[in-house]
Amino acid sequence: MNQAFRAASEAAELQQSDGGKARTVVVDLGNESQVVHLPRFLPFEDSWKDTCYVASAGLPGVAYSGYKPHAHSWDDYPPLKDILDAVRNALPGSSFNSLLLNSYKGGNDYVGWHSDDEKLYGPTPEIASVSFGCDREFLLKKKPRTKREGERPSKRPKMIEHPDQHSFMLKHGSLLLMQGHTQRDWFHSVPKRAKAEAVRINLTFRRVLK
Ligand SMILES: O=C(O)CCC(=O)C(=O)O
Ligand SMILES: [Fe+2]
Structure with a gap:
């Protein structure tokens, strides 16, 4: 032996x-x-890092929920660079320069209601979300309406009523793009799902302003 x-x-x-x-x-x-x-070589709970941040050189550091991830280089993860290229091809004119990877080990892993409205993404961040593995539901919920700076009360009644909640089933290989004022006006979440047993990997491509 x-x-x-x-x-x-x-x-x-x-x-x-x-x-x-x-x-x-x-x-x-x-x-x-x-x-x-050895099926349980590492304990299931901490066998895999939950997040990974990849960014082009020279960008300011990202911080969210009290967490400042280390910025890996695209060269560290050539397959992720390939996916970035595919996203750029699918979305001509986009200028993503960073990526946040989230892994969901099972249905108990979730992301609560939040918006990615950090200043370093600018006022109208474009976020492209690519999903792999287990199907998971992605929810959007309108933020309570507050009067924005410089906004005048509208006299005309609103003609088009939009729903204030949306749900998308994000399947393996899907792309979801959040644009415009989605981060300013909406929350999003990936709720717990008892039946989601398999792993899901989500990649969100973003543009960090210099
Ligand atoms: O996993 C997802 O689909 C969303 C992840 C997300 O909202 C985030 O990383 O900010
Ligand atoms: Fe998010």
Whole structure:
């Protein structure tokens, strides 16, 4: 048995001493070949980093919810750069220069109501959201109406009434674009869903102003 196998099977024994809960399986394939399977090598809760931030060089740092993510370079993640290129091709004229990756390990992972209205995205941020993995619902809810600076009361009755809630099922490979005053006037969220068992990865491409 070579060194790597020995290390793996020792780890397997360790796991098996855990009341058999980890269900490590060591399969002797014969002829000095074997496979060791540790389904719970890392605890499910913290086996994967939940977020990752990628940005072009020279941009100011991003901070949200008291969290200041380290800015990785596009060269660190060539597949993410490829997706950025695909998004740019699909949306000519767009100028995304950063990306926030969120992973949802299952239906208990969620993003509460918020808007991405940080100053560094400017007054009308364009945000392109690409989803992979488990389908999850994405909700939009209109913010309570407050009178904006310099706004005069309108005398004309509103002709078009728009609904103040929307729901989108974001499927694997989908693209959702938030534009205009969506961040100023709307909240969005991805609520918990008991039935969503599989992992979902969401990428939001944004433009950080210099
Ligand atoms: O996961 C999603 O679809 C949305 C994520 C989001 O709202 C965010 O990263 O700000
Ligand atoms: Fe968001």
